[in-house]
Amino acid sequence: MSTSQKATKLELFNLKSKPIQTFWITSIAFFMCFFSWFGIVPFMPQVVKELGLTPDQKWNSIILAVTGTVFARLLIGKLCDKYGPRLCYTWLLAVGSIPVICIGLVQTPLQFLICRLFIGFIGASFVITQFHTSIMFAPNIVGTANATSAGWGNLGGGANRLGMPLIAAAVISFGVAETEAWRYSMIVAGVVCFLMGIVYYYCTQDTPQGNFKELKASGKMPELKKDEAGFGAAVKDYRVWILFLVYAACFGMELTVYGTMDDYLQNTFQLERVTAGNLVLSFALMNIFARTLGGFFGDKFGKLKGLKGRVLFLTVILTIEGLMLATFSTVDNFIVAFIFLICFSLSVQMAEGATFSVVPFINKKAIGSISGIVGAGGNVGAFLAAILLKSKSAVAEKEAIAGTSGASEEIIKAAQSAASSEAVASGYFIIGILVVITAIVSLTIKFSEEDEKAVVLEAKTV
Structure with a gap:
């Protein structure tokens, strides 16, 4: 396929350009998916109370929400290679809207856990977004385009902390009981996802030259046509699995750290819940840039x-990320800890962008499959990190409760809070060291001279 119609600049307001149109639509779709994926988070205290969730069930819901995404990302990457991003995104948004709507109708903890598992499938939207921008933008700008679309989409995971309560307030203004507002809010989010699927179908195309189906029929897309060995070649390429680990070490850690940071800031620095939540939201908003x-x-x-x-830049920024998190975990002064947390937030998000500035160059015949595998790595990392933090925190809290048996409720809660803080800090330190080790491993990613020449040649033909 010719690269002549790929965008060589990220001209955000050039809406006549098909790549730019695609950039905006896929970024908005991704935003809505992440908004819905984590939409229940602001309502969790109310959900825990209403459904009677135990602490284990609450942690399991967090783990399930990222588990389902692993399998969905692996599958959707291969489907993108075969059917194109347009149809894949349309179906993902339509089908993914169902569990988002259904979680607003649950009545039992089991139903809630099942819905959280299947809502996680909508997180596969990341793979389609990265695939779509990868084939719409030229080599000189593809890293920036991928990172920007992903970053703006990731904002949905933080914007729901403001957006969902606003939707709930609007729902209440129409006469809905306050205790039911979270249910209607999730239903609204699901309906918006479904409508976005319709927009994606009618307002985008697979490549700058047209849709996969028509291009395959006319023989005009040899570079992107179905390669029977594409997925197999991706699986056998050691570089793909190193990037799998790298993405586990950046995006996976962002998901886990931000998912646990509210409680950590409250337990460690005695911040109010609202203050802690707003700080975590501000870190998520850094995805804008x-x-x-x-x-x-x-x-x-x-x-x-x-x-x-x-690869060199990826290694450097990943190392900084690990060092910032490990150092943050050892600091007990809030101002100093806040500085290191800002540095961690900046570096972890830059590492995510740097990862997908490498992905498009591994194997151009299997961009979807590789994006799916690497993207799944992020959720595997989040899953393993959550298991680590859950196990350390749960053991520490149980010991604290046992050690203060017979004391007042205030003393028990204080001991439990301190134990949780210490356990999570220890977990953060371990994670930070593992990230640094992963950064060193990333240096083993190599490209042949032919790969280097191919990139130079493609840049000259744009």
């Missing part, structure tokens, strides 16, 4: 030192 910076510098290093330059 931080992930883009990762892709931008990935492209810049690629221009200066070729594909190995992209």
Whole structure:
């Protein structure tokens, strides 16, 4: 396939450009998916009370929400290679809206856990977004385009902390009982996802030249046509699995750290819940620019030192991420801890952008499959990190409760809070060290001279 119609600049207001149109629509779709995926989070205290969730069930719901996404991302990448991003996104939004709506109708803890598992499937939207921008933008800008679309989409995971309560307030203004508002809010989010699927079908196309179906029929897409060995080749390529680990070490850690940071800030620095929640929201909002910076510098290093330059930058920023998290976990002064937390947030999001400035160059015949595998790595990382933090925290809290048996409720809660803080801090430190080790491993990603020459040649034909 010719690259002549790929965008060489991210001209956000050039809406006549098909790649730019695709960029906006896929970013908005991704935003809505993440908004819905974590939409229940602001309502969890009310859900726990109404459904009678135990602490274990609450933690399990967090784990299930990222578990379902692993399998969905692996599958959707291969489907993108075969059917194209347009149809895949349309179906994902339509089918994914069902559990989002259904969670507003649950009556038991089991029903809630099942819905959280299947809502996680909508997280596969990330893979389609990265695939779609990868084939719409030229090599000189693809890292920046991928990082920006992903970063703006990720905002949905933080924007729901403000958006969902606003939807709930609007629902209440129409006469709905306050205790039922969270249910209607999730139903609204599900309906919006379904409508977004219709928009995606009618307002996008698979490539700058047209849709997969028509291009395959006319023989005009040899570079992107179905490669029977595409998925198999992706699975056998060691570089794909290193990037799997890398994405586990950045996106996986962002999901886990932000998912547990509210409680950690309250337990460690005695912040109010609202204050802690707003701080975590501000870190999520850094996706507006931080992930883009990762892709931008990935492209810049690629221009200066070729594909190995992209890998080098990824290694550096991943190392910084690990060091920032490990250091943060050892600090007991709030101001100092806050500074390191900002640095962690900035570096972890830049590492995510840098990862997908490398992905499009591994194997152009299997971009979807590779994006799916690497994307799944993020959720595997989140799953394993959540298991680590849950196990350490649960044991510490039980010991604290046993050790203060017979004391007042206030003393028991204080001991439980301190034990949880210490356990989670220990978990953060371990995670930070593992991230640094992963960064060192990423240096083993190599590209052949043919790969380097192919990128230079493609850039000249744009």
